[in-house]
Amino acid sequence: MKGYRFTKYVPGEESNDPFERLLKIFLDLLTYTSGDVAEALSWMNPLDREYSLTDDEYGMGDFIEDLKKKGYIEDDTDGNGGTFQLTAKTEQSIRQRSLEEIFGKLKRSGRGNHSTAYAGQGDEPLTELRQFHFGDSVENIAVTESFRNAQINHGIDDFMLTESDLNVREKEHKTSCATVLMIDISHSMILYGEDRITPAKKVAMALSELIMRKYPKDFLDIIVFGNDAWQIQVKDLPYLQVGPYHTNTVAGVELAMDLLRRRKTANKQIFMITDGKPTCIHEAGAYYKNSFGLDRKILNKTLNLAAQCRRLKIPITTFMIAKDSWLVEFVQEFTRVNNGRAFYTSLQGLGEYIFEDYIRNRRKRTR
Numbered sequence: 001m002k003g004y005r006f007t008k009y010v011p012g013e014e015s016n017d018p019f020e021r022l023l024k025i026f027l028d029l030l031t032y033t034s035g036d037v038a039e040a041l042s043w044m045n046p047l048d049r050e051y052s053l054t055d056d057e058y059g060m061g062d063f064i065e066d067l068k069k070k071g072y073i074e075d076d077t078d079g080n081g082g083t084f085q086l087t088a089k090t091e092q093s094i095r096q097r098s099l100e101e102i103f104g105k106l107k108r109s110g111r112g113n114h115s116t117a118y119a120g121q122g123d124e125p126l127t128e129l130r131q132f133h134f135g136d137s138v139e140n141i142a143v144t145e146s147f148r149n150a151q152i153n154h155g156i157d158d159f160m161l162t163e164s165d166l167n168v169r170e171k172e173h174k175t176s177c178a179t180v181l182m183i184d185i186s187h188s189m190i191l192y193g194e195d196r197i198t199p200a201k202k203v204a205m206a207l208s209e210l211i212m213r214k215y216p217k218d219f220l221d222i223i224v225f226g227n228d229a230w231q232i233q234v235k236d237l238p239y240l241q242v243g244p245y246h247t248n249t250v251a252g253v254e255l256a257m258d259l260l261r262r263r264k265t266a267n268k269q270i271f272m273i274t275d276g277k278p279t280c281i282h283e284a285g286a287y288y289k290n291s292f293g294l295d296r297k298i299l300n301k302t303l304n305l306a307a308q309c310r311r312l313k314i315p316i317t318t319f320m321i322a323k324d325s326w327l328v329e330f331v332q333e334f335t336r337v338n339n340g341r342a343f344y345t346s347l348q349g350l351g352e353y354i355f356e357d358y359i360r361n362r363r364k365r366t367r
Helices: 018-032 037-051 060-069 088-102 143-154 197-214 234-239 249-261 296-311 325-338 350-362
Strands: 073-075 084-086 114-119 125-131 167-175 177-184 219-225 229-232 267-274 280-283 286-289 316-320 341-344
Touching: 018 037, 018 060, 018 088, 018 197, 037 060, 037 084, 060 073, 088 197, 088 234, 143 167, 177 197, 177 249, 197 219, 197 234, 197 267, 197 350, 219 234, 219 249, 229 249, 249 267, 249 280, 249 296, 267 350, 280 296, 296 325, 316 325, 316 350, 325 341, 341 350
Parallel strands: 177 219, 177 267, 267 316, 316 341
Antiparallel strands: 073 084, 114 167, 125 167, 219 229, 280 286
């Protein structure tokens, strides 16, 4: 048996495998095309002509065949020739790619909940000892220290172990966190020559992958809101698209509150990614819309919900991808009423802001 062979690691050295190089580009294109395999592959050809991504030994046709052989794409179930669909492996690879891109500097750790400043039931033992009390778990007894106490208190000749000799090792209290991530999919997310939905999707995929890997006992629900609001699954994120919608912030917050109400944990929070003001509400079986400025009727309903979340101790952190002065005023008022937080961020800094606030909030312990 040969065992393992080690080679010198050169930081930043690119893989020589042509498939791996092309796969990174392909996964990025899938995010931009909302999971449209055919469109992503069609973009690969002009990129290949301009940047010489392939050579005579390994062409784009070889790459497509390898995608099928390695389980990244499969023939579409509708039976149309030449069309493909993504597999679960590719969906997970896209999330992992987003995680590495946005949170690439994080150190990974094993399973666990969120550390707090409190001692109590948890997984991580601490150095502190205390006397045993009725009701303490037997498995937390520090055996060596307890026997030492017995020898000191009673001597070796008349050795006995009493309850007063027992010491218990403290454990770091662990808590879980329930987060709802709201993503605005109104039409303005692709207006004004700026693609705002793709960075929002990448952040959502990175955050979901981070939580599933590092904080598996946490809860993450993802909802999108336009004229209405509805919940989506993590696997649906690569396919998310903007629609011809107004912005019904009220529907989004109501759904988020309903989801959090079902989570049996003390720490609850809402993250909202948006680029605009609320312009729509649903009442009496119809939509009430007004895209011109801040409509008082819509605004009051939105602020009332923000205040209700505050009473329920659900902070809302708003990530505003716009800096218009009157939009800033709305976010400031919304944040003040909720006693939440607001970030006015560029698309490039969105991931870092969300991660930092997630880490900050998950360390809290609501009594």
